[in-house]
Amino acid sequence: DIQMTQSPSSLSASVGDIVTITCRASQSISSYLNWYQQKPGKAPKLLIYAASSLQSGVPSRFSGSGSGTDFTLTISSLQPADFATYYCQQSYSTPKTFGQGTKLEI
Amino acid sequence: EVQLVESGGGLVKPGGSLRLSCAASGFTFSSYSMNWVRQAPGKGLEWVSSISSSSSYIYYADSVKGRFTISRDNAKNSLYLQMNSLRAEDTAVYYCARDQRGGSCYDYWGQGSLVTVSS
Numbered sequence: 001d002i003q004m005t006q007s008p009s010s011l012s013a014s015v016g017d018i019v020t021i022t023c024r025a026s027q028s029i030s031s032y033l034n035w036y037q038q039k040p041g042k043a044p045k046l047l048i049y050a051a052s053s054l055q056s057g058v059p060s061r062f063s064g065s066g067s068g069t070d071f072t073l074t075i076s077s078l079q080p081a082d083f084a085t086y087y088c089q090q091s092y093s094t095p096k097t098f099g100q101g102t103k104l105e106i
Numbered sequence: 107e108v109q110l111v112e113s114g115g116g117l118v119k120p121g122g123s124l125r126l127s128c129a130a131s132g133f134t135f136s137s138y139s140m141n142w143v144r145q146a147p148g149k150g151l152e153w154v155s156s157i158s159s160s161s162s163y164i165y166y167a168d169s170v171k172g173r174f175t176i177s178r179d180n181a182k183n184s185l186y187l188q189m190n191s192l193r194a195e196d197t198a199v200y201y202c203a204r205d206q207r208g209g210s211c212y213d214y215w216g217q218g219s220l221v222t223v224s225s
Contacts, residue, residue: 034211036151043201043215044143044151055213087151091210094165098151 002026002090006099013104017078021102023071023088032092035064035073038101039084047086048073075104108132108214110202115219122192126219128185128202136160136180139205141212142187144198144221154200155187170196192223 003026013019023033031051036044046055048064051071061076075082083106088099114126128140142154155176156165164176175188185202199220203212 032210036212038151043217044212045215046206046211046213049206049211049213089151089211094156095167096153096156096210098153101150 001095002029002093002097004088004090004097004099006086006088006102008102009100010103010105012106013078014106015078015080019075019078019082019104021073021086021088021104023066023073023099025069025071025090025092028068029090029092031067032090033064033066033071034089034091035062036087036089037082037084038087044087078104108204110204110214110216112200112202112216112219115200115221117222117224118192119225120193120223122223123188123190124192124221126187126189126200126202126221128187128216130183130185130202130204133204135178135183138207139163140178140185141203141205142176142185143201143203143212143215144196145201145218146195146198149198152198156205157185189221192221194223197221197223 005024007022033051035048038044052064063074085101085103109131111129118124139158141156157176173191177186199218201218202216204214206213
C-alpha cells in the first residue's frame with residue numbers, strides 16, 4: 001500500500017496568513033493526489049484534485065502543486081472559514097490511502 | 107443538486123451485523139462508481155470499499171475483507187454496506203462518497219452514519 005505522510009500535523013496561523021501543507025507519498029503517484037477539507041462534525045469536502053485542479057466552487061485562494069512524491073496545498077490569505085483539518089489522498093492505486101491530516105488552528 | 111444520505115447506523119454488539127444504506131439523488135447514479143470511507147472517533151479518514159457503476163469491480167480494505175460486502179441497486183439509486191462480524195475497531199462514522207466522473211477523487215460525500223460496536 002502507498003503511505004501518505006502530511007506535515008505538519010497541526011499548524012497555528014492567523015487570518016490573512018499564507019499557509020502551506022505538505023504531503024509526501026511513499027512511492028511515485030504521478031499527479032494522482034487530492035486534497036480535502038473537513039470541519040468538525042461535517043463530511044470532507046473536495047478542494048483540489050489531480051494535484052492542482054481546483055474543484056468547482058472552491059475559492060481561488062486554495063492551490064495545489066507537485067508531482068511524483070511531493071505535493072503541497074497552499075492557502076493564500078487565510079479566512080476564518082479555512083480553519084479546519086486538511087487531508088491528502090492518493091488515487092494512483094487501490095487502496096486509495098489518505099494522509100493523517102493537518103489541523104489548521106487559529 | 108447531488109445528495110447522498112446514509113442510514114442504518116447504530117449500536118451493535120461485537121460479532122454482530124449491520125447494513126448501511128446510502129440513498130443517492132440529483133445525478134445519474136448508475137453512471138458513477140461509489141465508495142465507503144470511515145472515520146473512527148478523533149481519527150483520520152480510512153477508505154473501506156469501492157464499487158464500479160455496474161458492480162463489475164469491487165474492492166475492499168484489508169481491514170474489512172471477508173467481513174464487509176459492498177453492493178448497489180441502480181434501479182433504487184442506492185448503495186449498501188453489509189457489515190458482519192463487527193469489532194470494536196469498526197466503530198466509526200461511515201461516509202458514502204461518489205467518484206468524480208472521469209477522475210479518481212471523491213467529489214460528493216454524504217453526511218455520515220455512526221456505527222458503534224460495543225458490548
